[in-house]
Amino acid sequence: MGTQFEPGDGQIDASLSAVMGERRQLINLAYRLLGSLADAEDVVQEAYVRWYAMSPRQQEAIESPGAWLTRVAGRICLDQLRSARVRRESYVGEWIPEPLPDRTEWADGRQGGATADPADRVTLDESVNMAFLVVLESMTPAERVAFILHDVFRYSFAEVAEIVGRSPAACRQLASSARRRTRASSEVPATSAARRAAVVKDFKHAWETKDIAALIGVLDPDATALADGGGLVNSAPRPISGSEEIARYLVAVSVIVDEQPFHQTILERTVNGQPGLVVQHDGITTSVLAFDVEGDRITRLWAVRNPEKLRPWTSYGKVMN
Known part of the structure; x- marks a missing residue:
């Protein structure tokens, strides 16, 4: 006997697919904010736990699940960044951001070979190279969140303000301060x-x-x-x-x-x-x-x-x- 579907099941499946389709974007965001892939995955898992803890009616009332998940993940990251400063005071030796696992070989600057499942891998660009991540570590938690959300992921300062808990104008100043830090570290010409x-x-x-x-x-x-x-x-x-x-x-x-x-x-x-x-x-x-x-x-x-x-x-x- 085949599985019976009730009217509207297709809509529910589409909604579920849309929510789960945000995972890659959320991992991308959380890794840049925390410098740890393991912590980023935990943050995204917690964001989804909070989503599914809501009733179907509460979920339906949310106009943009992706924006909601981003706000929740961003706030969790902000809390983690604040506590991380305390934890790292007792860290033994130097703390370096967690390197992204990658099976890709390189030859003469070109990548080749097998890669991980794109859905489970952070998109690689200039905002995840180690030098950039190390600069991010010098920022305050609020600066880092404002800068990454606005300058890297192109969220408006009004949207950033909802996550950071400050005014859009204050978030603009935070991003500007963070931007000066990155510029100071990248004054030398880029090497091919x-x-x-x-x-x-x-x-x-x-x-x-x-x-x-x-x-x-x-x-x-x-x-x-x-x-x-x-x-x-x-x-x-x-x-x-x-x-x-x-x-x-x-x-x-x-x-x-x-x-x-x-x-x-x-x-x-x-x-x-x-x-x-x-x-x-x-x-x-x-x-x-x-x-x-x-x-x-x-x-x-x-x-x-x-x-x-x-x-x-x-x-x-x-x-x-």
């Missing part, structure tokens, strides 16, 4: 994708061969390197400054790794939309490296080693290998 890929490839080769001189040559003299182990694995507890200091540290780490019983592989992978590297020990991802490149030199290096931030990368790596 092909050039970035070539520089990172040179870095990889120099690191694999433990060539200190070559590493120094590919690093800017005033380069900085940060590692995020979260207190769960060994990592540099403070930023390392200077090309020679970074190069010697990397080679020292490689020497220690060579003495271990596991096999290390360094893979060329896209990290937040740009050429990066993924370090695996017997197929388990132990580090994800992102780079900021200016001209022919690496100016900043971020190494995420906290295993809690790398769980999705390990499952991706097993698929690739």
Whole structure:
């Protein structure tokens, strides 16, 4: 016997599809606001829980479910950003935004190979590269929310005001302040994708061969390197400054790794939309490296080693290998 449908079921199915179709947009928003894909997924899940906690009549009274879900997710993110500042005061070592899991290989600045399900992946563009996310960390929670909603997602300041809980004029000032921060960090000319890929490839080769001189040559003299182990694995507890200091540290780490019983592989992978590297020990991802490149030199290096931030990368790596 076939399933019986009541009149109006088609309309309900269409409404459900429209609500669930907002998931990608909400993940995109929440990741940029929080810098953590895991936290972004939790926020979106909570937004949907609140939607389905309403009665059908309450849901029908909402003119735009997408706008409602965005307001709810935005407010949850704002609350999380405020509490995150307190939590990170007790975080062990440096805190780096969680890198987006990506199976995409890069070659000469071009991406190729398999990618994740688009519905479950944050759209990659300039607003998710690591340098941009790090700048966002310097903003106040209200600045970050106002800036991302208006400048990245093009919400009006009236809509932003509903989420932030301030006037449209105040939200305009918040976004303007945040904008100045991003401009100050992006005054240098952009480096082409092909050039970035070539520089990172040179870095990889120099690191694999433990060539200190070559590493120094590919690093800017005033380069900085940060590692995020979260207190769960060994990592540099403070930023390392200077090309020679970074190069010697990397080679020292490689020497220690060579003495271990596991096999290390360094893979060329896209990290937040740009050429990066993924370090695996017997197929388990132990580090994800992102780079900021200016001209022919690496100016900043971020190494995420906290295993809690790398769980999705390990499952991706097993698929690739």
